[in-house]
Amino acid sequence: MNGFDLIAQCLKAEGVTWMGCFPANPLIESVAKVGIRPIVFRQERGAINAVDGYARTIRNQPGIYASQHGPGVENSFGGIAQAYGEAVPMIYFPLGSGLSAYDVKPNFSAIRNYANITKEALSIDRPDRVTMQVQRAFHAVKHGRPGPVVVEMHRDVCGQEVPSHAMDYQPTKAFRYAPSLGDVKDAIKALLGARRPVIWAGQGVLYADATNQLKEFAELTQIPVITTMEGKSNFPDAHPLALGSENKTAPKNVYKWLGQSDVVLAIGSGLTRTSFGLDIPNGKILIHSTVSGEDLNKDYTVDIGLIGDAKLTLEMLIEQVKAEIGESGRATDQPLLDEIAKGKAEWLKEWEPLLNANESPINPYRVINEINKAVDHENTILTHDAGHPRDQIMPFYNATSPRGYIGWGKTTHLGYGIPLMIGAKIADPSKFCMNFMGDLAFGHTGLDIETAVRAEVPITTVVINNFTMGGYDKSMPTAMERFGAGNQGGNYADVAKALGAEGMRVEKPEGIGPALKAAQEANSEGKVCVVEIITHQETHFSQYPDLLEKN
Incomplete structure (x- = not known):
């Protein structure tokens, strides 16, 4: 048995059932042979974000991801950095450049470059160290502050036969500790x-x-x-x-x-x-x-x-x-x-005009209010995306059950929400999984709607389309006014249809609720759905900094 096949056996012993990936990497074929499902995404970050969402939703199981060497390792950097910032347990198995080339510049070394955004950066540099390095990775990812671990697999090492004395693998255990x-x-x-x-x-x-x-x-x-x-x-x-x-x-x-x-x-x-x-x-x-x-x-x-x-x-x-x-x-x-209830009621009353706004293009707070009305919170997993969608929905969405909302934002990669929900749906197929994102964010990972269709992972994406980057008219007014920098267009419901998903476009407030119900029905039938809602830019936010001053 060669090193790649042995790593697959180790993953199987650890209870791994699927792996996000982007070819080419021999581990993809090896895991398939032992019954672990490889899901290929449209780009590396999508695969990483999906195993991220899986790890946050499942209990006590890290996400597993693999990519090719060179450009695959380079393209993966942002997604792994996101997982490190958000404290998400996952193990990344990149292909290495080989012992004869990994330390030769400009070849990209995973262990050298990923050392500052992972808990451990390990390398399999001898066939007899395969099981040891995999066990170290699982131990590291299960203990202490959660985060990603990288295990670099050199083809000229892992392609060799592993000595019989080095093939035994014992699944890792999580040990807990308490304060004094x-x-x-x-x-x-x-x-x-x-x-x-x-x-x-x-x-x-x-x-x-x-x-x-x-x-x-x-x-x-x-x-x-x-x-x-x-x-x-x-x-x-x-x-x-x-x-x-x-x-x-x-x-x-x-x-x-x-x-x-x-x-x-x-x-x-x-x-x-x-x-x-x-x-x-x-x-x-x-x-x-x-x-x-x-x-x-x-x-x-x-x-x-x-x-x-x-x-x-x-x-x-x-x-x-x-x-x-x-x-x-x-x-x-x-x-x-009573004080808490009164404060909440007064705050919601203050926001009632926006939460119930009737104008078209639609106010994004009306969209959030309709989402709260439409979903079964106990059986829903929802996430936001970077920027205004996060800042608008976080205060108002009612999370009622553990893991019913996946929050993030220490690093804010646009487009995170689509693959995050793919991973969450794989972890818990019984839940209605929906991400709430802006139009710019859809441009980053929208093609992974096709991944959800192909992998038969029915999620719903709500795109609030205001045809611009939220708030940037204030930070770069000349660039926006003279050159339209930050503005974009598109019909994302039609894009979804072209990718094999259901696509709906909503332009009036009264159409939001029925579209969300239709999306839930489509998901229950195994169909991926994108609901595009035409909104206007809204720059009012639930912020009260003066109250932070001690009184």
């Missing part, structure tokens, strides 16, 4: 003694399968919850203690509580500052629970650090709360719940 009891006690003392505490819940809560524990802890302590952009859906948006998700836009309650809080418990979050999110204001006691110790004191000065798995940490926090104040925790804080 003393730190947990300190955290509970600070939270129970706080005047205005708040929980900041990140994507790590989803990875740890700790959504039930988060809900129990919030209810026991009567502490309201803000979810991060990547963490949206780890706490139900309709819960009485839910404040909403923080993006650079957010519900008004998020700004208010961030400004007024005196103690913040961040759990399942790396607490990385980003221009696409809100900063936690200074002057607060900060309790930081993270699976990776290197996150502590990275961007914020931390008062209490809790290093460990989010689920184990929450279980310890719950146990300590009960030890301190009793099994039932605090009594329902009705004035607090």
Whole structure:
């Protein structure tokens, strides 16, 4: 058995069922021979984004991706960088240039160039090291801060027969760890003694399968919850203690509580500052629970650090709360719940004119309102795309169940949403999977609608088409006015039809709901669907920066 075939056997032993890829790479044929489905995308980034979406939706299984050497490795850089920034577990198996060429410039070396955007950059440089390197990759991707791992496969090495003594492979196990009891006690003392505490819940809560524990802890302590952009859906948006998700836009309650809080418990979050999110204001006691110790004191000065798995940490926090104040925790804080409900109602009333706008071209907030009305939230997975679609839908979409929304934005590659939903649908075929994107984003990955058709992965793409790059008329007015820079056109419903999908074009507000229902029916029949909605540019956003000032 040669190295490629042995890697395929290792992947099979790890429970891998499919692999995103772009030829040519001998591993594609090898995985097919052992029953692992290779899905070829229209370009490398699409395949990477799809295994990204799969890894975020499935439980405890990294995404697997392979490409050719040279241009394949070069073209993959952006997608892997995105996964690194968003903390997504995946393993990338690029073909290498060969031992005689990998260190000769200008040949592109995966391990050298990917070292700063992966957890590990490994190379198979001897046939007897195949299983060892694959095992190292799976161990790395299952422990610590999630992220991608690269394993470079040189053809002149992996094409050789593997010695019999080096063929044994044991699937990896995930080992969890918890913070010290003393730190947990300190955290509970600070939270129970706080005047205005708040929980900041990140994507790590989803990875740890700790959504039930988060809900129990919030209810026991009567502490309201803000979810991060990547963490949206780890706490139900309709819960009485839910404040909403923080993006650079957010519900008004998020700004208010961030400004007024005196103690913040961040759990399942790396607490990385980003221009696409809100900063936690200074002057607060900060309790930081993270699976990776290197996150502590990275961007914020931390008062209490809790290093460990989010689920184990929450279980310890719950146990300590009960030890301190009793099994039932605090009594329902009705004035607090009333304050949250009142703040949410006033905020939605403020936005009602845009959410119910009747003009044509259509207001994008009307589209979001119609989406909320049309979908079964418990059985839907939705994601945004970069730019205005993200900033408009994040505050208003109601995520009700874990992994029902895939949030992202630390790096903002346009077009991410289409392949992300392909991966999510593969992970959970029972769900209605829909991405919400702008027309410019469709131009980046729209051809992977054909991939969804060919692979029989029925997703829905909603394209809000305003024929321009949102907001750029303010940042480059001369270029826009004199040369039309940033403007574009097209009929994306017709493009979808040409690619084998269902395509619908909506120009009036009353047509949105029926089109979304038709898309759901088409998906249930195995058809991919694109709903193009003609909108106007909207530059009003749910932002209240003055409330971040402590009062």
